[in-house]
Amino acid sequence: MEKFFSIRGFKAIKLSLLLLVGGIAATQLTGCFSVGQEFAASRVPEIKIGQTSKKDISDMFGTPWRTGMEDGRPTWTYGIYKYSLFGSETEDLLIRFDPQGVVRSYTFGSTRK
16 A cells, blocks of 8 residues: 555656646746736836825825835835847836825836847
């Protein structure tokens, strides 16, 4: 009985490795994957420090991809990161809010041309 389970366990491990290698190979063959979500980067200039509220930001860009804290203050991140065999294309926007929910500062970066 032990021999049956050890052979069966070995086959399961072999199958798992085969599926893992196949998944990685499929990703490499397609050569493209994305992380994050698209947002209206063209609207970034509309953000006004000390004036734009969380609601305004939400109306402009939708639900943030990620939320967090910096120095005890809320932050929202919007970002899209696309990777392919021939390079990458990224855009990200990090917005920092004051305790009243108004934009304190923001950082925008892009590799798109």
